[in-house]
Amino acid sequence: MSTPFRLVFFLNCLFLITTSLASDVVKIENKIIMNMIQSLTHNTNISIYTDSKRLQKILTDNIVNFVPVCSDADVAILETKHVKNCNKLPIITLKYELLKTYQNSVGSFFWQKGRPNIVFIAPRLKSQNISVGSKFDAFVEESIW
Amino acid sequence: MKKYLFIISALYSTTLYASDDNVLNMLEKLRQESELHHQTKKEDAGIVTLYTRDDLVRMQAYTLNDVLKSIPFFTYQEGSVTTSSIAITTNPVSYLPNFRLYIDDHEVSSTYFGTAFYVYGDMNLGFVDHIEVYQGGNGIEFGSEPSLSTIRIYSKTPSRENGSQLQLLTDNRASASGYLYHAGKNEDIEYSAYVSANHLNRDTIHYNNNELSKDSDKSHFLITLKNEKFNLLLSRYDSLQDGFLGLGSKKMPTGKNEIDKYHQFLNASYHFTDSLKAYISIDDSSSQMDFHEENGYNQGTGSYFRSEWDENIYKFGLKGDKKVDQHDIRYGLEFAQKELKPKSSSYDNISTLNINGPTKLDIYSLYFQDTYQVSNNGSLIATLKLDGYKDNDDADNSVDPIVRLGYMHRVNNEYKAKLFISHTYLYPSFYYTTTYSGRTHINPLLNPVQINNFITEITKSRKNYTAKLAIMYANFKDGIFFNPASKKYENNKDSSYLLSTSFTLEYKFDLFNSFYFNVYKSENSNHTEYSPDLGATLRLLNKYDKFSFFNEVVYRSGYVSVNNTRIDSGYDYSLGVIYEYNKKLSFNFKAENVLDKAINGPTTLTDIQSSLDRAFMFGMEYNF
Numbered sequence: 001m002s003t004p005f006r007l008v009f010f011l012n013c014l015f016l017i018t019t020s021l022a023s024d025v026v027k028i029e030n031k032i033i034m035n036m037i038q039s040l041t042h043n044t045n046i047s048i049y050t051d052s053k054r055l056q057k058i059l060t061d062n063i064v065n066f067v068p069v070c071s072d073a074d075v076a077i078l079e080t081k082h083v084k085n086c087n088k089l090p091i092i093t094l095k096y097e098l099l100k101t102y103q104n105s106v107g108s109f110f111w112q113k114g115r116p117n118i119v120f121i122a123p124r125l126k127s128q129n130i131s132v133g134s135k136f137d138a139f140v141e142e143s144i145w
Numbered sequence: 146m147k148k149y150l151f152i153i154s155a156l157y158s159t160t161l162y163a164s165d166d167n168v169l170n171m172l173e174k175l176r177q178e179s180e181l182h183h184q185t186k187k188e189d190a191g192i193v194t195l196y197t198r199d200d201l202v203r204m205q206a207y208t209l210n211d212v213l214k215s216i217p218f219f220t221y222q223e224g225s226v227t228t229s230s231i232a233i234t235t236n237p238v239s240y241l242p243n244f245r246l247y248i249d250d251h252e253v254s255s256t257y258f259g260t261a262f263y264v265y266g267d268m269n270l271g272f273v274d275h276i277e278v279y280q281g282g283n284g285i286e287f288g289s290e291p292s293l294s295t296i297r298i299y300s301k302t303p304s305r306e307n308g309s310q311l312q313l314l315t316d317n318r319a320s321a322s323g324y325l326y327h328a329g330k331n332e333d334i335e336y337s338a339y340v341s342a343n344h345l346n347r348d349t350i351h352y353n354n355n356e357l358s359k360d361s362d363k364s365h366f367l368i369t370l371k372n373e374k375f376n377l378l379l380s381r382y383d384s385l386q387d388g389f390l391g392l393g394s395k396k397m398p399t400g401k402n403e404i405d406k407y408h409q410f411l412n413a414s415y416h417f418t419d420s421l422k423a424y425i426s427i428d429d430s431s432s433q434m435d436f437h438e439e440n441g442y443n444q445g446t447g448s449y450f451r452s453e454w455d456e457n458i459y460k461f462g463l464k465g466d467k468k469v470d471q472h473d474i475r476y477g478l479e480f481a482q483k484e485l486k487p488k489s490s491s492y493d494n495i496s497t498l499n500i501n502g503p504t505k506l507d508i509y510s511l512y513f514q515d516t517y518q519v520s521n522n523g524s525l526i527a528t529l530k531l532d533g534y535k536d537n538d539d540a541d542n543s544v545d546p547i548v549r550l551g552y553m554h555r556v557n558n559e560y561k562a563k564l565f566i567s568h569t570y571l572y573p574s575f576y577y578t579t580t581y582s583g584r585t586h587i588n589p590l591l592n593p594v595q596i597n598n599f600i601t602e603i604t605k606s607r608k609n610y611t612a613k614l615a616i617m618y619a620n621f622k623d624g625i626f627f628n629p630a631s632k633k634y635e636n637n638k639d640s641s642y643l644l645s646t647s648f649t650l651e652y653k654f655d656l657f658n659s660f661y662f663n664v665y666k667s668e669n670s671n672h673t674e675y676s677p678d679l680g681a682t683l684r685l686l687n688k689y690d691k692f693s694f695f696n697e698v699v700y701r702s703g704y705v706s707v708n709n710t711r712i713d714s715g716y717d718y719s720l721g722v723i724y725e726y727n728k729k730l731s732f733n734f735k736a737e738n739v740l741d742k743a744i745n746g747p748t749t750l751t752d753i754q755s756s757l758d759r760a761f762m763f764g765m766e767y768n769f
Contacts, residue, residue: 028175035168095307111305113768114198114274115176117728118168135168145729145769 030058033077033092033109036118037064039132040090040106041074049073051080052094078102090128099144106130107139173656182275185299188563189516189526189553192602192615192647194278194663198301201270203686203693205721205735207314207322207762208267208343209298214717214757215682216278217647217663218617219294220701222676223746223756225390226404226434227347227359229266232747233293234645234667236675236707245292249300249369249378251412251426252290256456256483259574264382264408264430271312271324272339272367274301281565281600281617290481290508290532291547291569293596293619300369300378303328303335314733314764318346324365339367348758350389355397358387374416381409390754392450393438400437400449407431421465428458447492452582455486462510471518481508487581502579502589503538512547526551526565534572538589545570545593564601570594577625577634586627588634595622613649618642641670657688674704677714677744695721695735699743706747715744717757733764 033055037046045063049070050056055077056066067073070086078086079094081101091105096112099105099121106128107120118139120132125140132140180197187193196204196212206212210229214221219231231244246253246261255263279295306328313323324341347359362385370377388402407430414424433453436442442450462479485504490497512530519525528549535542549567556562570593580587602615621643623636647665654660664681679702687694696719703714721735736759743757 024178025175028171028178032168032171032175035166035171110307112307113310114301114305116172116179118172135166139168 026058036092037075039136040130043074047073048075050077051083170656181299181302186277191279191281196276198275203695205733206270208269210267212276215699217665218280218645220677221756227386227389229262232676235669235678244294244296247297251378256458256485257575269324269341269343269365271326271341272300274299303337304330309769312766314762317761320344320346333372335371337369341365353397357389359389361386376414378412383407388436391436391438393440393442395440397440398436398438402436405433420467423463425461430456449493452490453488457484473516475514477512479510485575490582497583498581500581502587503536504579505537507535509533522555524553559605562603567598569596573625586634592623592636594624610652615647617645643669660685675707677701677704691725693723701744712745712747715742717743729768731766735762
């Protein structure tokens with residue numbers, strides 16, 4: 001093996017080792033949220049509105065397109081109250097209590113008791129004709145706590 | 146070349162697509178990777194034993210003692226007045242302050258006794274996220290006075306709790322304890338409030354027609370507030386503890402025997418930038434002892450002894466870090482003032498208050514550490530700390546240095562090693578230098594214990610397991626001992642050493658099932674074993690459906706105690722089950738020291754002094 005190739009090999013290994021630990025969290029968060037989004041819409045290009053700056057850094061997939069106005073989005077992902085023009089599309093909240101704030105929110109990805117949680121609310125999914133698929137069966141609940 | 150291409154592609158595939166599509170597994174993996182200890186654990190601070198959030202929950206670690214009893218190299222013990230302590234393996238120096246204890250960035254300690262466990266041993270852990278135990282280090286990383294070992298307790302992060310928890314617990318002796326915790330985030334401020342109350346009933350011992358009680362009542366109140374710039378921690382801990390063996394020569398306390406104490410503190414810090422912060426803290430504590438014993442006391446005449454004192458600690462300082470090329474520099478300065486305030490001492494209500502020795506100590510500290518990345522796989526660590534001491538008795542005005550050199554090396558993906566050589570010291574607490582109650586053993590002229598320390602640890606990690614081999618060597622000079630001839634604490638001019646070896650294996654069957662095994666063996670130059678020289682812990686954590694299981698065996702070998710009493714070896718087998726009824730409600734059952742074989746404490750009445758009772762606990766936790 002040539003010296004340049006050894007160097008490339010070494011740098012690749014080093015990059016993977018040093019970045020894997022730090023970025024594992026972001027990768028898994030990305031995967032969970034993308035799974036949730038794709039369970040709500042089958043569009044190949046998904047327009048998303050979010051008020052979370054962190055989420056805009058996490059969702060880097062090519063099929064995701066962030067829009068500046070909620071009414072232009074396929075799905076909204078919200079972490080604060082008082083976001084306007086979001087009442088005609090499915091919403092995923094990043095705080096559980098926001099399920100009570102937004103009547104058209106269908107699910108939540110939130111932290112409680114030191115662990116991440118997912119929940120979908122069955123009547124709200126039904127009212128918007130959404131089926132989240134068997135992958136999320138265990139996370140569908142009949143009502144908000 | 147194909148081989149190398151295969152390795153690169155395999156690395157990419159395992160790194161990028163490590164988690165499968167099962168949502169439950171993804172959530173569990175995210176929880177594990179996000180655990181707070183990934184941010185707080187300092188590998189360069191010594192040999193680290195970690196109790197993660199998940200460990201503490203599944204072990205049903207209700208109090209700090211549940212953790213203390215399994216720490217490698219140490220043995221959990223209760224003293225004659227049932228205060229908790231942990232004895233270092235083989236105990237080469239008779240009186241050695243073993244541990245420093247931190248809640249977040251605040252050290253909690255008794256100025257008088259020099260140990261936090263006097264107050265905090267059986268503290269409820271409801272507010273705790275995880276616990277890190279550092280051994281063989283010197284505490285410089287935490288800007289504290291030096292210690293051989295450090296326990297860091299980290300509170301839960303409010304933004305990850307988002308809600309309230311209520312836990313209630315009882316046991317086969319009708320003890321009752323519980324806590325209420327609430328946390329959340331409001332705009333930019335994270336906050337939490339925690340209150341716990343414990344009424345603990347222990348085995349009552351019948352001895353010479355007397356009933357000896359270890360029962361206690363504790364309560365704890367803690368508030369945290371933080372935003373980007375500011376951090377506040379406020380805590381008050383109250384404890385009312387039955388006196389058990391008392392302080393009398395015959396160990397037969399009669400009537401009211403109790404220790405009533407509290408410790409409260411405020412710690413505030415302000416971050417000027419991400420890498421520079423200032424902090425200030427105030428500790429205030431008070432203790433009152435009441436002991437009745439018809440047969441009298443060693444130190445004074447009468448049948449009723451009463452003692453009362455307050456303690457204060459004030460600290461302020463600056464901490465910073467800076468990265469320059471390959472150098473990661475940490476620095477800090479601190480001023481601390483410790484004060485002992487004797488209030489009363491009497492036998493049969495006749496005052497014996499007479500202060501001898503220092504009661505106030507000023508400590509000026511300056512430290513600097515450079516971690517230099519010598520290669521992609523190796524780093525050199527150099528540390529210097531200077532502590533200046535000045536007391537109000539003019540007994541000591543000295544500057545004590547701590548020097549440390551270390552090297553950490555990652556050999557490859559599987560192996561890594563670390564090695565530290567240091568010189569440090571342990572300063573005697575007021576208990577050894579000061580009296581106000583007629584104790585004659587004290588010696589205001591005691592020098593600090595000088596310690597030269599060497600530790601190394603080799604770690605092998607694979608996907609499912611981590612194996613660690615650690616060796617600790619410490620050479621002690623000026624160790625503090627009680628000289629029966631002079632009847633005083635004195636420095637031992639002969640040096641002694643402690644050599645300990647430990648092996649640890651952590652194996653994960655999958656995301657939910659794991660075991661932990663540790664064994665250690667020690668020897669010292671005195672060929673004495675004032676505490677166990679051999680210890681082992683085996684812990685199994687399993688999960689099936691809505692049930693979580695815990696099994697643990699902690700073994701400690703027998704030895705001959707300082708007062709020449711033979712202590713038999715013992716093992717504590719504990720088990721627990723948690724049933725998660727739904728997301729909000731769970732039920733717990735735990736059996737501690739099931740076979741009643743745990744090692745006894747080292748008091749003069751060792752045959753009746755077990756440090757751990759056999760207990761069966763039932764509880765519930767409700768999240769809302």
